[in-house]
Amino acid sequence: MNQHRVRQGVESSVRVLARQYSNTQCFTPVAICLRGFFRLTLIPMSKKPIFIYDTTLRDGSQGEGVSFSLNDKLQIALRLAETGIDFIEGGYPLSNEKDEAFFKQIREHDLGGSQICAFGMTRRRSMKAQDDPGMKALVAAKSPGITVVGKTWDFHATEVLGVSLEENLAMIGESVEFLAENAHVIYDAEHFFDGFRANPEYAIKTLRAAAAGGAKVMALCDTNGGSLPEQIAAITTKAMEGLQDYPGVSFGIHCHNDGELAVANSLAAVDVGVTQVQGTINGIGERCGNADLISVIGNLGLKKEGYSVLGGEGLSHLTELSRFVYETANLQWRNGQAFVGQSAFAHKGGMHVHAINKASKTYEHIDPSLVGNERRILVSELSGRSNIIAVADKHSIQDDKEVQSKILAEVVRLENQGFQFENAGGSFDLLIKRVVGSFTPHFSPLKYRVVAGETSADERDVYSEAILKIRIGDQDVFNAAEGHGPVNALDTALREVLLPFYPQLRDMHLVDYKVRVVDNGAGTAAGTRVNIESGDKEETWGTIGVSDNIIEASFQALLDSVEYKLHKDNVTPAT
Ligand SMILES: CC(=O)SCCNC(=O)CCNC(=O)[C@H](O)C(C)(C)COP(=O)(O)OP(=O)(O)OC[C@H]1O[C@@H](n2cnc3c(N)ncnc32)[C@H](O)[C@@H]1OP(=O)(O)O
Numbered sequence: 001m002n003q004h005r006v007r008q009g010v011e012s013s014v015r016v017l018a019r020q021y022s023n024t025q026c027f028t029p030v031a032i033c034l035r036g037f038f039r040l041t042l043i044p045m046s047k048k049p050i051f052i053y054d055t056t057l058r059d060g061s062q063g064e065g066v067s068f069s070l071n072d073k074l075q076i077a078l079r080l081a082e083t084g085i086d087f088i089e090g091g092y093p094l095s096n097e098k099d100e101a102f103f104k105q106i107r108e109h110d111l112g113g114s115q116i117c118a119f120g121m122t123r124r125r126s127m128k129a130q131d132d133p134g135m136k137a138l139v140a141a142k143s144p145g146i147t148v149v150g151k152t153w154d155f156h157a158t159e160v161l162g163v164s165l166e167e168n169l170a171m172i173g174e175s176v177e178f179l180a181e182n183a184h185v186i187y188d189a190e191h192f193f194d195g196f197r198a199n200p201e202y203a204i205k206t207l208r209a210a211a212a213g214g215a216k217v218m219a220l221c222d223t224n225g226g227s228l229p230e231q232i233a234a235i236t237t238k239a240m241e242g243l244q245d246y247p248g249v250s251f252g253i254h255c256h257n258d259g260e261l262a263v264a265n266s267l268a269a270v271d272v273g274v275t276q277v278q279g280t281i282n283g284i285g286e287r288c289g290n291a292d293l294i295s296v297i298g299n300l301g302l303k304k305e306g307y308s309v310l311g312g313e314g315l316s317h318l319t320e321l322s323r324f325v326y327e328t329a330n331l332q333w334r335n336g337q338a339f340v341g342q343s344a345f346a347h348k349g350g351m352h353v354h355a356i357n358k359a360s361k362t363y364e365h366i367d368p369s370l371v372g373n374e375r376r377i378l379v380s381e382l383s384g385r386s387n388i389i390a391v392a393d394k395h396s397i398q399d400d401k402e403v404q405s406k407i408l409a410e411v412v413r414l415e416n417q418g419f420q421f422e423n424a425g426g427s428f429d430l431l432i433k434r435v436v437g438s439f440t441p442h443f444s445p446l447k448y449r450v451v452a453g454e455t456s457a458d459e460r461d462v463y464s465e466a467i468l469k470i471r472i473g474d475q476d477v478f479n480a481a482e483g484h485g486p487v488n489a490l491d492t493a494l495r496e497v498l499l500p501f502y503p504q505l506r507d508m509h510l511v512d513y514k515v516r517v518v519d520n521g522a523g524t525a526a527g528t529r530v531n532i533e534s535g536d537k538e539e540t541w542g543t544i545g546v547s548d549n550i551i552e553a554s555f556q557a558l559l560d561s562v563e564y565k566l567h568k569d570n571v572t573p574a575t
Pocket residue numbers: 059062092094095096121122123124125149150151160161171190223
């Protein structure tokens with residue numbers, strides 16, 4: 001047996017112990033494996049561990065616009081394991097070859113204390129469990145956990161599956177019994193809350209069928225995502241009462257977000273005693289998504305008294321985990337996402353920043369570093385002098401109220417024209433320098449012309465050319481360049497002409513370019529705001545340009561971008 005297997009064996013035993021003890025509220029040993037370090041920790045008696053079950057790779061992939069490659073799935077699973085997630089649902093092995101391959105390949109990796117679960121549905125009607133392809137695929141996945149979904153709602157059994165209520169109970173019981181010979185079985189009770197409301201007696205019977213078959217966890221699913229927290233709490237309590245004669249069975253919760261309550265509903269279930277919470281990273285999933293595990297973990301780990309998640313560790317990796325999943329899923333971040341969003345600790349209103357500078361708890365519910373996030377102070381027309389002081393610390397203007405007011409007035413004037421400095425730290429830095437008189441231009445643009453069109457040889461071949469004249473020291477220099485589009489041509493012409501004077505620009509590159517119409521009412525004559533993000537080996541910075549002309553707006557942002565780089569590198573202007 002290799003070291004990894006020994007480690008997994010020890011961890012599994014400790015987890016089983018932890019689960020058993022957590023049911024009786026006793027002393028709780030928990031195994032932690034974080035970024036390769038394995039250790040056992042003892043959670044204080046007062047803390048009840050809540051096990052986190054991630055279904056990003058299965059239910060998350062049912063979200064519109066989400067499609068993971070096999071490698072994406074493997075990378076996300078490893079990241080989840082590093083963060084200390086207890087259970088990782090890898091996919092539906094019957095569904096496609098990629099999911100089947102996932103279960104083979106994930107076995108080669110060290111997941112510390114995390115357990116992989118394969119997901120599938122109960123056996124098909126009129127078929128023995130051992131003959132059902134879905135059952136066989138689940139066993140073939142060889143995962144330590146198997147999660148099997150069955151029907152709770154009588155209406156679903158008769159109308160969707162087309163089976164009698166008795167046959168549905170047999171499908172659940174026989175499927176779980178077959179699977180429990182091979183793995184730790186979690187039973188996902190689909191539509192539990194709708195089913196219970198329609199026919200409570202039958203809903204409990206479905207759980208009892210799963211428990212009799214040997215399922216260890218009853219995960220109650222709010223599949224349609226329409227329940228309210230008080231309904232979740234009341235019905236979960238009834239479910240627990242209905243299974244009191246199965247003391248070895250624990251409960252989980254799986255909520256969808258159709259009423260924007262998935263996290264609140266999950267926490268309501270924890271309040272009444274569930275010990276496993278299912279959800280996805282960033283809440284991605286079918287329709288409006290699943291309970292966002294980021295918020296579930298944040299609230300359980302930092303807010304609710306008496307619970308422990310991820311073995312008490314891993315919370316400070318939440319921001320990085322959230323962004324990793326967004327990047328891998330090729331999805332846009334949600335700036336306003338609780339705990340981990342870019343704006344979660346961003347302060348814009350002048351009065352807020354004034355207070356934050358005195359004590360961060362005046363406008364922050366937690367210290368952002370607890371979840372790996374950071375505070376940001378934004379500068380805008382809503383700023384007061386406190387914002388300016390907070391972002392301009394390197395300019396030594398803390399005690400100069402007159403300069404602070406001048407900067408603020410300039411920000412308000414420019415924002416009125418359509419500028420926005422929130423994501424344009426480079427341009428804001430140059431603005432301060434201009435106001436305090438420390439801006440020393442490294443060149444002056446004299447004129448430029450950009451031409452774009454189709455070549456006559458091939459009408460579909462589009463070209464762009466830029467001609468530029470700038471003054472560097474006492475020389476006027478011309479350059480012309482072609483590019484992939486007019487802005488690229490202008491950028492190329494500018495850099496080519498500057499490089500002999502400022503070789504530092506060689507390691508500067510364009511990271512992102514965004515255009516936005518700032519006066520929608522004016523149609524094509526509307527103003528445009530261009531944001532450019534540039535970077536070098538050390539940092540990235542944002543610059544901005546605003547004009548009725550998109551090329552001019554882009555040129556302003558380009559010029560600021562280059563000037564910022566030369567200023568930050570303390571380059572002496574050429575003579
Ligand atoms: C609530 C949830 O999120 S459950 C998970 C939902 N996720 C997915 O469906 C993604 C993966 N699914 C798939 O790849 C495919 O749907 C498969 C491979 C599972 C099945 O594909 P198909 O055999 O072509 O069937 P299809 O998807 O059209 O219909 C579902 C079948 O499963 C049956 N079924 C649905 N739920 C269950 C259940 N809990 N137990 C047994 N059978 C079920 C339906 O009756 C239907 O069979 P029928 O056509 O014989 O009546």
